[in-house]
Amino acid sequence: MTAIGAVQLVVYLLILAAIVRPLGAYLARVFTGERLLLSSVLGPVERGIYRVSGVDAAAEMRWTTYAVAMLLFNCCGVVLLYALQRLQHGLSLNPMDLDNVAPRLAFNTAVSFVTNTNWQAYAGESTVSYLTQMAGLTVQNFVSAATGLAIAIALVRGFARHSARQIGNFWVDLVRGTLYVLLPISVIGCIVLVALGVPQTLHGSVTATGLTGARQLIVVGPVASQEVIKELGTNGGGFFNANSAHPFENPTPLSNLLEMVLILAIPAALTYTFGKMVGNTRQGWAIFATMAILFVVGVLVATVAEQHGNDLFRALHIDQTASHLSAGGNMEGKEVRFGINSSALFAVITTVASCGAVNAMHDSFTPLGGLIPLANIGLGEVIFGGVGAGLYGILLYAVAAIFIAGLMVGRTPEYLGKKIEPYDVKMTMLALLILPLVILGFAGVTVITRTGLASVLNPGPHGLSEILYAFTSGVGNNGSAFAGLSANTPFYDLTMGIAMLAGRFLMIVPILALAGSLAAKKRLTATAGTFPTTGPLWVGLLAGVILIVGAVTYVPAYSLGPIVEQRQMTTGVTFDASTFGTTPYQAVPQAPASVP
Amino acid sequence: MLKQLRTAVLLLVVLTVLTGLIYPVAMTGIAQVLMPGKANGSLIHRDGAVVGSTLIGQSFIDPKTDRVLQGYFRGRPSAAGAGYDASASGGSNLGPTNKALIDRVNATAAIIRQENGLTASAPIPVDLVTASGSGLDPDISPAAAELQVPRVARQRGVSEAQVKALVQKHTSGRTLWIFGEPRVNVLALNQALDQNFPLAR
Structure with a gap:
C-alpha cells in the first residue's frame, strides 16, 4: 500500500468520525419526536402528510402492527414500481422512447429497489425511462432507506424502553426519516454533485460528432438527484450501467470522496444514536470501534492486493509499479482518476454497507482483492452496514456474542440491562441464519444446473466466485456484482428476486419480534457480575464472534473460489473459456499483424 | 388491516x-x-456543434486496424459497446485469470509497442492496456502519455518538447494532494493538438 493510500484511509476515517456525533445526535432527536431547526419549515408538510394519509401520529404500535404496516407499505412499493416499468412506454418523461420493461425483469427490479438492494439486471441508460428513474427508482431509494432506519430505531427502542408494549409508529418513523434526514442532505448533496460535473437535466441524450468525425450518443438525464440518494440511502442503483465508475455519476476524485462519505455517514452515525437512546454513548462508541477495526483490515487487504496487481501481466512486461506518473496496480475495470487507492477504498465502503454502488468492476479485481467485498457482504454488512440495516445487524451479533459469553461463564446473559432469554436468542439466530442459508443453498443449486452455469462469464474458480457473489449480494441487499454474470435470465431474475426478498423481510420480521420482546422486559441494574459491553474486551469479543461465525460459514466455499484462484494466478495459470481447461500461460510476445 | x-x-x-x-x-x-x-453534461461546442463532453472519453483508434489514428494520443481500451459508446457504459468484467483477458492485454501491448517503435519487452503502463470500469474513461496516466509523445511529435512534425508542454498543460494532479490520481484528459489534449499543430491533410 502506498503512503498516499494510507493517508487517504486515515483522512477518510477522521471525516467519518467527525460526522458521527452531530449526525447521530440529530437522528436521535428526529426519532424521539423532538422539535428541530427544520421543524418550522417542514413541520406543516409533515402534519399535512399525516392528515392526507390518515396517520394518527400519537398512536404507537406493538411489534406485530409495526411489522404489518412495514410489510404493507413495501408490498405497495413493489406493485407501483412494477406497474411503472410495465407501462413506461405510454407514460410521459420518456425522451428516448424506451419500451416497456419485460415482466420478469420488472419483477426483479421492483423487488431489488424495494428491498434496498438495487441489484441491476438491466442497463440503466437503455432500459428505464426518466419517469421510472424518478418516480419509481428514486422514490424507493428514499423509502427503502427510511424503512431500514425505522427498523433499526424500533430495535433500539426495544433496548431503551422497559416494561413497554409499543416500539413506535412505523408511519411516523418512515415520514420523519425521509423528511428530516434523507431529503435535506440529498438537496445539498445534489447541488454539490452538479457543481462537480454530474448532469441534472430532463432533456434527452445528445449526439456529438467527435474530434475524428465519429458520432457519439451521449446519454444524460436527472442523474445528480438520484446519485446522491443512491449513496446516502446505501441503495447503490446507478443511473448508468457502469454505476459510479461512469464519469457522469462520479466525475472527479472529490465527487468520489463525497460519495464515499455519503455511503457511511448515516450507518456510522447510528452507532451514536443508539448509545444516546439507550442512555450511554459509550455503548455506541464500542460498536463504532468494532466496526472501524474490521473496516481497516478490509481496506488494507484489498488495497495491497490490487496494488500488487495481476501476476499474469508481469510476464507480458506490463508496468504495474506505482510512481508519480502512474498509479500502477491492477487497472482492469478501474478508472485512471481513481487509481488503486480510491477504487479499493470505495469497494470496501460499498460492501461493508449494503450500498453496492461501484466505481470499479469487482469482477476484474484480483482474487484476493475481490474476496474482501464478497466477505464483507457475507458477514451480513455489519461493519457500519446499510442505513439502519447495519445497526440492527450488528446488534444481532451483539446479542449472540453476549449469549456466548454467558455460556462461557455460566450466567444468564444480559445486554443493556435486558435479560437475554431463549426466545430472544431464537429470534436472533433466525435472523442471522437466513443469510448463509440462502447464499449457500442457492449457490449450491446453481452450480449443478445447466441454466445457472450458462450465465457465467469467467471460466475456472472465478466462475464460482461470480455465482457466490451474486447470491451474497442479493440476500445481503447489497446490489453490487461480479458483473460478468449475465443476470437477466429467467433463472436469475427469479432466484435473485427470492433471495432479495428473503434477505430483507425474513430478517426484519424476527428483528421486530426481538424488539417487541426486549421492550416488554424489565430493566435490571448492572452488578459486579454483569459483563461490561463498553471496553476493549467487549470490542474484541464482538469482532471475534463476527469473524468466527463468518469463517465457519464461508471458508469451504471461498476456498474453491477466490482462494484457489489467487494461488493459480501467482503460479501463472490461466483459464480458457473455450476449452474450460487450465493452461500454464506461455508469455509469447505476439507479433502484430502487418499494417496495410 | x-x-x-x-x-x-x-x-x-x-x-x-x-x-x-x-x-x-x-x-x-x-x-x-x-x-x-x-x-x-459539460458538453464541448465547436462552431455550434457538439464535439463531445469533457468528462466522456472518445476513441482515437481506427476500428478496422485497431491502431491509433495518425497524430493522436490513444486512450484506454474500452468495453463500452464497440468502444467509447456513451449509451452503453461498462467494463470487460474479465476475471484476472481469464485467458481472454491475458490474450487481449498481450495483443494490445504488442500493437502499442509497434506503433511507438518500441522493443518487444519494453514496459507498457498498465492503464494503457486495461479496459476501464466505465468504458468511457476520459483519462490516461501521465506515464501513458509520455510513452506516446515521440510518436505524436513525429507525426505532427513538431518537436517533442512542444508536445510535452501541451501534455503538461492537460495534466491534473491529485485533489488536495491525497485523493485520486494524476491524469491526462485525452480528448482535451488531442483537441489542443489539432488547434496548435494541425495535421497536414
Missing part, C-alpha cells in the same frame, strides 16, 4: 410526489439556472 392498507397506499402516493417528482424537478430547475453547463 384495511385501514393500514389505505394508509400505506396514500403514504406511498404522497411520498412519490414529494421524492419522485417535486424533488428531482426542483433540483433540475436549480441546477439548470445555477450551472447549466455542468447540468447538461
